[in-house]
Amino acid sequence: MQVHSEEKPHSCEVCGYACSKKSNLVKHMRTHTGEKPYSCEVCGHSCSKKSNLVLHMRTHTGEKPYSCEVCGYSCSDKSNVVRHMRTHTGEKPHACELCTYSCAQKSCLVKHMRTHTGEKPYSCEVCEYSCSQKSSLTQHMRNHTGGMLYSCEVLGYSCSQKPSLTQHMGTGTGEKPYSCEVCGYSCSQKSSLTHHMRIHTGEKPHACKVCGYSCSQKSHLVKHMRTHTGEKPHFCEVCGYSFSEKSHLVNHMRTHTGEKPHSCELCGFSFSRKSSLVRHMSTHTGKKPHTCEVCEYSCSVKSHLVEHMKLHTGETN
Structure with missing residues (x-):
């Protein structure tokens, strides 16, 4: 009653x-x-x-008793499958009262609101830096630790990403009990072998319900879905710019920090992006992998080939 x-x-x-x-x-x-x-x-x-x-x-x-009826995703917590279903329905029940932003998860809205309030609850214990997202603090701390945040107490292995340490700690001894019968590849986790086998089988179990795109790993599908939803969950703390992929945010942050972690071993020149280092290396090797199909012109940078092709097509800027 x-x-x-x-x-x-x-x-x-x-x-x-x-x-x-x-x-x-x-x-x-x-x-x-x-x-x-x-x-x-x-x-x-x-x-x-x-x-x-x-x-x-x-x-x-x-x-994992709770399963998605659309794609077969399964999890141990019912609330997780409820949130997962929104990747299929496109539902975004959490809306910002100050702007038009809306999202599928409440945690994303909490982070977004900090762009309005200016709240920065995560502080660096070494310097005075503070930020609104924990991931940004993790990224910042690498400036003090030299990029290595996580260490193995058994073998002394260190890395910048927690998933890498988890992978390493799979055996604690470097043991790799899971082996591929096709090429001999071995790993410490069964899930890694499952993903690897799709290279041989060509299996792509994760499919987009909007355009039919399919891929071998769920993480790739999550990123792909953002091309349809327009979701950009990774925010820059400095200028507010947002990105659909975390790696793009990492690269962008270097425009603010000036960090250039990719260095040429021959001349010492450094770059903020690995792709820039790859292009630079061609100045030492003389390699020109981009070749014109019409004439004998070749170059080291793809964008140069695009410009060259305009000579044949008659296209002007």
């Missing part, structure tokens, strides 16, 4: 929170006491709610 009457007789003495069930108040009180009575028997992780422990255990069992 409390559901119909909206009666909430159980109140928190700390913050005034009220609810209709005593069990809900018991759970709420753990936010104040920090109590975590539910523990994982595998790794010792503890949590305040039994439901959270159920989700955690799936990280050990690999269980």
Whole structure:
């Protein structure tokens, strides 16, 4: 009857929170006491709610009971599949009240709102730099660490990206138990072998429902979908410019920082982009891979060939 009457007789003495069930108040009180009575028997992780422990255990069992009926994507948390479905429906339920921006995930809206408020909750412990996104702080910290943020305590391996460390820690000893029967490629994770095998089979299980584009990896499809939705979730903290891919933001940030991590080993000249270094190397090697099909002209830079072709087509700027 409390559901119909909206009666909430159980109140928190700390913050005034009220609810209709005593069990809900018991759970709420753990936010104040920090109590975590539910523990994982595998790794010792503890949590305040039994439901959270159920989700955690799936990280050990690999269980993914929730599936997408459109593409077969599966996950351990029902809320994740709800968010995933928006990649198919194009639904963007979270809208900014100050501009026309809208997005599929609430976390994206939270980040976007900082472009209006100017809030920068992430601060560098070394210098006075602060930013609105955690990823930007991670990128900034590489200026202090020389690019290596994550280290393996077993072998001393270090890297700039957490996924790279996770890949490395797959065995902790450098062991690569998963091998390709076609070419002998080996890796530490089964998922990496699954992705690799698609090179041989040509399998492209991830398909775009809009234009029919297909690819071998889900991450490629996620990026492709942004060509239809126009979504640009990666924001520049300095000038507000946005990008559909994180790598493009990384390159853009160097226009502000002046960072040039790609250096020529022959003359010491450095560049902000790897592609620029590749073009530069042709000045040492004399290699001219771009050849005109009409005459014998060849060049080291593709854009030069495009300009040259205008001589044959009669095209003018």
